[in-house]
Amino acid sequence: xxxxxFLSVLILVITFITLIFGIIAYFLYKTREKNKxxxxxxxxxxxxxxxxxxYFE
Amino acid sequence: MVKQFILILLNILIVLILGSLLYIFYDxxxxxxNIFIKTGVVIVLFFTLIIISRYMFLLYFSIxxxxxxxxxxxxxxxxxxxxxxxxxxPAYNEEKVLPKSLPSLIAQTHPNIEIIVVDxxxxxxxxxxxxxxEFESDTKSLxxxxxxxxxxxxxxxxxxxxxxxxxxxxxxxxxxxxKNAVELMAGYFINPEIxxxxxxxxxxxxxxxxxxxxALEYVEGLNMVRNGQAFLKLVNIIPGPIGxxxxxxxxxxxxxxxxTFAEDCDVTLKLIxxxxxxxxxxxxxxxxxxxxxxxxxIKQRYRWTRGILxxxxxxxxxxxxxxxxxAASFTMWYMLFEAVFWPFMDIWTNLFIIYLSIISGxxxxxxxxxxxxxxxxxxxxxxxxxxxxESLSLVFYAVFYRLFFIEFINIAKILSTFEEWFGxxxxxxxxxxxxNL
Numbered sequence: 471x472x473x474x475x476f477l478s479v480l481i482l483v484i485t486f487i488t489l490i491f492g493i494i495a496y497f498l499y500k501t502r503e504k505n506k507x508x509x510x511x512x513x514x515x516x517x518x519x520x521x522x523x524x525y526f527e
Numbered sequence: 528m529v530k531q532f533i534l535i536l537l538n539i540l541i542v543l544i545l546g547s548l549l550y551i552f553y554d555x556x557x558x559x560x561n562i563f564i565k566t567g568v569v570i571v572l573f574f575t576l577i578i579i580s581r582y583m584f585l586l587y588f589s590i591x592x593x594x595x596x597x598x599x600x601x602x603x604x605x606x607x608x609x610x611x612x613x614x615x616x617p618a619y620n621e622e623k624v625l626p627k628s629l630p631s632l633i634a635q636t637h638p639n640i641e642i643i644v645v646d647x648x649x650x651x652x653x654x655x656x657x658x659x660x661e662f663e664s665d666t667k668s669l670x671x672x673x674x675x676x677x678x679x680x681x682x683x684x685x686x687x688x689x690x691x692x693x694x695x696x697x698x699x700x701x702x703x704x705x706k707n708a709v710e711l712m713a714g715y716f717i718n719p720e721i722x723x724x725x726x727x728x729x730x731x732x733x734x735x736x737x738x739x740x741x742a743l744e745y746v747e748g749l750n751m752v753r754n755g756q757a758f759l760k761l762v763n764i765i766p767g768p769i770g771x772x773x774x775x776x777x778x779x780x781x782x783x784x785x786x787t788f789a790e791d792c793d794v795t796l797k798l799i800x801x802x803x804x805x806x807x808x809x810x811x812x813x814x815x816x817x818x819x820x821x822x823x824x825i826k827q828r829y830r831w832t833r834g835i836l837x838x839x840x841x842x843x844x845x846x847x848x849x850x851x852x853x854a855a856s857f858t859m860w861y862m863l864f865e866a867v868f869w870p871f872m873d874i875w876t877n878l879f880i881i882y883l884s885i886i887s888g889x890x891x892x893x894x895x896x897x898x899x900x901x902x903x904x905x906x907x908x909x910x911x912x913x914x915x916x917e918s919l920s921l922v923f924y925a926v927f928y929r930l931f932f933i934e935f936i937n938i939a940k941i942l943s944t945f946e947e948w949f950g951x952x953x954x955x956x957x958x959x960x961x962x963n964l
Contacts, residue, residue, distance in 0.1 A: 474891060474894060475890070475891065477894050478890040478891045478892075478893055478894040479890050481893050481894055481897050481930065482880075482881060482884055482890050482893050484930055484931060485877050485880075485881065485893060485897075485930075485931075485934065486881055488930075488931040488934045488935055489874070489877065489878070489934065489938065491935070492934060492935045492937075492938035492939070493938060493942075495821055495822065495825060495935070495939075496825055496938060496939055496942050498822060499822045499825040499826055499829070502822060503826070
């Protein structure tokens, strides 16, 4: 098997796995966020979070 | 001079290699007869050309900017400005990072500085810790203001309204600045056309693969791009960790707005729309903490993408104002390209090549696609390492950067774009600072 063909297959497989993993990771992130309490204002978080802190990222 | 010569030679070499690769890429595709695939190929090639041209232009502009800057160096050394600079530090629950960031502001070499920490209704010891740093001397001072919590944009505006300096510098509470950053940036305001100057942002916590790849992204994808944009005096985002503004210009555009998640992008667009020029100082450096975990990285990019899209949506009328406001219109299209077109086309091309490999058994195309962009990334990284003195090992990470990092980020951008498109509600985020400044 020549080196170019091997590298091509390798990159193809990595690309495919990354696509799948990227989508899974996004939905994992969404699930993580969904499980956190929902707020519509800073004041609501402040009431609920107490000592923990929040900010824009 | 030798450095510039090497850079020019390097660029000629890249052009030759990329040209050959693009030809081979086209040649491999040419043998496939299916009309659907032919159309796809044309789209991919067209898009690849746009991306390569965009990249090369930015690289060239960046090099020209560097040459111009080097030739002006002696002149600039003599220009010592004495503008009063008010540094605004909006802080919400930043007790962990203030002890590292505030000393870097106090240690600035610029002689006339006023530091204003705006405690945005923190629930931790931010106010008390910042208070410990309060001082006042003839040329420098640090004061702490506190107000009920109302978000970053309002906190910055509050600080600006209490500022007495002619220049306003806005830094994130987790930004650690090099000691000459303010002095270097203030020098640009001798030119009355300049309304704002952006600085370079580096990753301080390069302790795992994710943060190292982000470090590469910051030097190559953000700082080099800004340096290239600065050739046209059209830097499209003044980064949150380090940006300086002329106070009059900020008042002229109505200060920061709080209706988007990307207040820095929004205020920059407002300045460009008013016809102001925005420059970049690559040697003014701020170090910031990058997300260390993959889900935190997605969260950050989700906010960046939606924030930028909100800013674009807010100013969308500018997209079609080529004649009246060419600079603003160009900037908007550029941002739209970066935020939406590029991620969609990148993922689409990858899917297309995978599909092609499955139906035709030709998998070599993905190799050429990857190698073209990896060469560009490595060239960009090498250029940045030469110019900035960042670690040479970052060049090596360019291999992984294109292999999975960018793809991963682009998936997050695409899904965030869909959410913004369908108006799915965004919630406030909570960032846990590790204090790794």
